[in-house]
Amino acid sequence: MAQALATTLVVASLYALLGAGYVLVYRASRVLNLAQGDLLTLGGYFLFATAATFPGAPVLALPLAAALSALTGVLVYVALMRPMAGHPVFAAVLVTVTLGILLRAAIVLVFTDRTRHPLQNLGLSNPPRPLAGGAVVSTFDLVMVGAAVAFFAALFVFLKVSPLGIRMRAAGERALLASQRGINFHGVFALSWALSAFAGSLAGMIYSSNVRLEPSLGILGLRAFAVALVGGLDSLGGVVPAALLVAAVEVASVRWGNPLLSDVSPFLCLLVMLLVRPWGLFGTKEELERV
Amino acid sequence: MTASPATPLLELENVEVVYHRVATAVQGVSLRVPERSIVALLGTNGAGKTTTLRAVSGFLGGDDARVVAGRIVFRGEVITGRMPHEVARRGLVLVPERDKVFETLTVGENLDAVVPGRRRLVTREQVFHYFPVLAERRRQLAGYLSGGERQMLALASALLCQPELLLVDELSLGLAPAIVETLMALVRRLRDELGTAVLLVEQNAAAALAVADAGYVLEHGRIVYDGSVERLLAHEDIREFYLGVGHRTDRVRYTDVKQYRRRRRWF
Amino acid sequence: MAALGGGYFKTSYEADLALVDTRLRRVALGALVVALLVLPRFASGFVLDLVSQAAFAAIGALALNVLTGLAGQISLGHAGFLAAGAFTTAALVERGLVSPLVTLPATALVGGVLGLVVGMPSLRLKGLYLALGTLAMHHVVLYAAGEMQARAGGNTGFTIPPPRLGGLVFRGTVAWYYALVVLAALVLLLVVNLQRSRAGRAWMAIRDRDVAAASVGIDVARYKLSAFVWSSVVTALAGALFAYHRGFVSVEAFGFFVAVEYIAMIIIGGLGSALGAVLGAAFVTLLPYVIDALVAGVSPDAAQYYVFPAKFGAFGLLMALFLLFEPLGLVGIWRRVRNWFALWPFRHRPLRASS
Structure with missing residues (x-):
């Protein structure tokens, strides 16, 4: 039981980071970024590349990889999402699908599709840590939980207190009015994309260090969007409980079902949510009409 | 025209706006707003008032609208086609209709x-001085404000943009007459005490002309009449159609009034 | 349509109803039919197979186009419908019911029921939310198919024998070429007529504004569901065809990427246009082969693993370019070219806006 709880917490942390990425982008562009999973993969490969360039220097490699990911987010916004203004949301979502395809193709072209382990180059190890109650998790499992908690705390403070964060919320609600109030919303939205890519790639770096790195990791992203929707697409606060819920269902379905069922369980959560309360646990009902 | 100084604060010259590349919304609109003045832009629904304001305050890519002819000059600088936030930071601030x-x-x-x-x-202190109710509701969500309070918040946040010219779109829309009167008086106070010029777009011509110095009448996307408030108020058709206080005994139709269109450009 | 240059007007109701209205078009269509009929006498098996694949893709694309292009209901779960059709057929064949006379109606039934189920959320949801629902449904269908495959299919998939109709056995490239091309043509005819029917108009009205559609008396719920059912029945049948044509069914053939491919077809072709769906299907089907040929032409000994991501990437790039710069798709390009010739030597420019 303790093990199940610990696993749930770890999976939930991964989903929460990815889910935050979805919600940040959704609030900025009203677009569900279906390339979020591939941004996660990209983060892993950035870490792999920086770790190979600066072997044994995680202090250098980690921030550099994170910065590259955030930069990718900005580039995506400028190159792909900004020109989609005025197009139907559906078209913009499809652009993110194509972005995912492009990212995956680029990753295979550059890094081939071999399975990698960035940890080797970083010069770090990943020893198991026994917890209270007999549960055992790996060190990077703990790092994942810590990263998720830290990211959400920082994000909360940023959005609640800092003027830039308030402007980001304002622009997310009404871009035009924000612009008329002097807010350069293109800048703000680019920042949203940067934060989103950062969150995704953070998850990707930790996950790939913990488990393995391969181009098909992006599938994790597809499963995490269930989290974003269950929590409410426009609700950052909803991501955490939703991530816990979806992770719990998934862990339970591994325990009492089979791996195939656990793969599909996030989608089952999503379907149930769509039928019962389509705007999500903490989302606003009006969002249904906006898309 | 009323007394027009050599360089007005805002000047529109023959502005033409086209939506979706095909639909012309306004054409040949020229108007000037002198410093420290309140100018009213009157017109019926769909006449192009809001489009004119939006052209001044800037369109977004998603609006699919653009100024295809003419120019908009603010303090001697051409601002045609600028992004809304660039316009706002120059001191030209819009209070939108909704x-x-x-x-x-x-x-x-x-x-x-x-x-x-x-x-x-x-x-900020001055803003709270003008709108004391906002200071009380500081911690409330704006979504829970009443219509009048929303309008005050909109005016207040527009003021914090440090405007030299406020563009106000339908200040009176959906508000009780008493509140409209208060807000109009407030607009006048802002001009008198802070020196903020105002371009008021209104369907409620009576309320607008009560505080304005001059006005323009927009119809079917064109300016058809302009002048000082006195001149506008003296015009029989404006009294009839916009103020409802005309003395015509025969019920004339809006479209029958030929001389009303004397300024229409045919080329 | 043909009256762009002026001078051509329809003078009777029959002329207005006709699908093929001018003599030039009749001749062109006749030539196309003849060309398709005699193609097997001249073309290699490889070419025939390409055309068959394109025809097969066209069936699925036309069905998706009715749902997404006409009725405006976004579906990311098209591969799920295909899978449902293919696995229904596989399940029946597994139980000894090999005759298409049994499997096809059964597949249509399953497709219809599935379409109804997937369509239900569309009564409450729009746009993005609906798309997510269909995507989730896709995964659920694949899960069910995966379970089935794990239990019965020996873990790799199901083998399907070639279909028999009386003494007729569909086997070999030429037989399948004719079967698929004829079926695609039939579906095309059906869709073109459907567009002009009451249902087609209702769908388009719902796509453009569902509230307005309801206010002019269109039963929005009924037509939304009918679009889903119609599309899913045709797609499930296409899935059955897939099963028979390939002779093998496994879950791996129906990934999310397949759904994206179908969406790419109708986007690249031109959303809402039947001709566009066919053009898009041909384009997306042939693209990988073109890239193959290009890669082979540039560097014959290029490592195989470069080819796959190159295909994948080129596909994504093209789709993005169409979405960004040519939302009307191939059909839009085709119309512009046609208008250019029709209007030559004049250039038609709407107002001054594009200056």
Whole structure:
């Protein structure tokens, strides 16, 4: 039981980071970024590349990889999402699908599709840590939980207190009015994309260090969007409980079902949510009409 | 024209706006707003008032609208086709007709979100002095404000943008007459005490002309009449159609009044 | 349509109803039919197979186009419908019911029921939310198919024998070429007529504004569901065809990427246009082969693992370019070219806006 709880917490942390990425982008562009999973993969490969360039220097490699990911987010916004203004949301979502395809193709072209382990180059190890109650998790499992908690705390403070964060919320609600109030919303939205890519790639770096790195990791992203929707697409606060819920269902379905069922369980959560309360646990009902 | 100084604060020259590349919304609109003045832009529904204001305050890519002819000059600088935030930071600030506050933000956050313009004209204390009710509701979500309070919050956050010219779209829309009167008086006070010029777009011509110095009448996307408030008020058709206090005994139709269109451009 | 240059007007109701209205078009269509009929006498098996694949893709694309292009209901779960059809057929064949006379109606039934189920959320949801629902449904269908495959299919998939109709056995490239091309043509005819029917108009009205559609008396719920059912029945049948044509069914053939491919077809072709769906299907089907040929032409000994991501990437790039710069798709390009010739030597420019 303790093990199940610990696993749930770890999976939930991964989903929460990815889910935050979805919600940040959704609030900025009203677009569900279906390339979020591939941004996660990209983060892993950035870490792999920086770790190979600066072997044994995680202090250098980690921030550099994170910065590259955030930069990718900005580039995506400028190159792909900004020109989609005025197009139907559906078209913009499809652009993110194509972005995912492009990212995956680029990753295979550059890094081939071999399975990698960035940890080797970083010069770090990943020893198991026994917890209270007999549960055992790996060190990077703990790092994942810590990263998720830290990211959400920082994000909360940023959005609640800092003027830039308030402007980001304002622009997310009404871009035009924000612009008329002097807010350069293109800048703000680019920042949203940067934060989103950062969150995704953070998850990707930790996950790939913990488990393995391969181009098909992006599938994790597809499963995490269930989290974003269950929590409410426009609700950052909803991501955490939703991530816990979806992770719990998934862990339970591994325990009492089979791996195939656990793969599909996030989608089952999503379907149930769509039928019962389509705007999500903490989302606003009006969002249904906006898309 | 009323007394028009050599360089007005805002000047529109023959502005033409086209939506979706095919639909002309306004054409050949020229108007000037002198410093420290209140100018009313009157017209019926769909005449092009809001489009004119939006052309001044800037379109977004998603609007699929653009100024295809003419130019807009603010303080001697051509601002045609600028982004809304660039226009706002120059001191030309719009209070839109709807969607005028951030409903998911508190009143205080609405005011914090504003990026002030280049000049410092108004402080937060002054804003709370003009709108004391906002100080009380600082921590409330803007979505829970009443219509009048929303309009006040919209005006207040526009003021924090440090405007030299406020563009106000339908200040009176959906508000009780008593509140309209208060707000109009407030607009006049802002002009008198802070020196903020105002371009008022109104369907409620009586309320607008009560505070304005001069006015323009827009119809079917064109300016058809202009002049001082006295001149506008003296015009029989304007009294009839916009103020409802005409003395005509025969029921004339709006389209029958030929001389009304004397300024229409045919080329 | 043909009256762009002026001078051509329809003078009777029959002329207005006709699908093929001018003599030039009749001749062109006749030539196309003849060309398709005699193609097997001249073309290699490889070419025939390409055309068959394109025809097969066209069936699925036309069905998706009715749902997404006409009725405006976004579906990311098209591969799920295909899978449902293919696995229904596989399940029946597994139980000894090999005759298409049994499997096809059964597949249509399953497709219809599935379409109804997937369509239900569309009564409450729009746009993005609906798309997510269909995507989730896709995964659920694949899960069910995966379970089935794990239990019965020996873990790799199901083998399907070639279909028999009386003494007729569909086997070999030429037989399948004719079967698929004829079926695609039939579906095309059906869709073109459907567009002009009451249902087609209702769908388009719902796509453009569902509230307005309801206010002019269109039963929005009924037509939304009928679009889903119609599309899913045709797609499930296409899935059955897939099973028979390939002779093998496994879950791996129906990934999310397949759904994206179908969406790409109708986007690249031109959303809402039947001709566009066919053009898009041909384009997306042939693209990988073109890239193959290009890669082979540039560097014959290029490592195989470069080819796959290159295909994948080129596909994504093209789709993005169409979405960004040519939302009307191939059909839009085709119309512009046609208008250019029709209007030559004049250039038609709407107002001054594009200056």
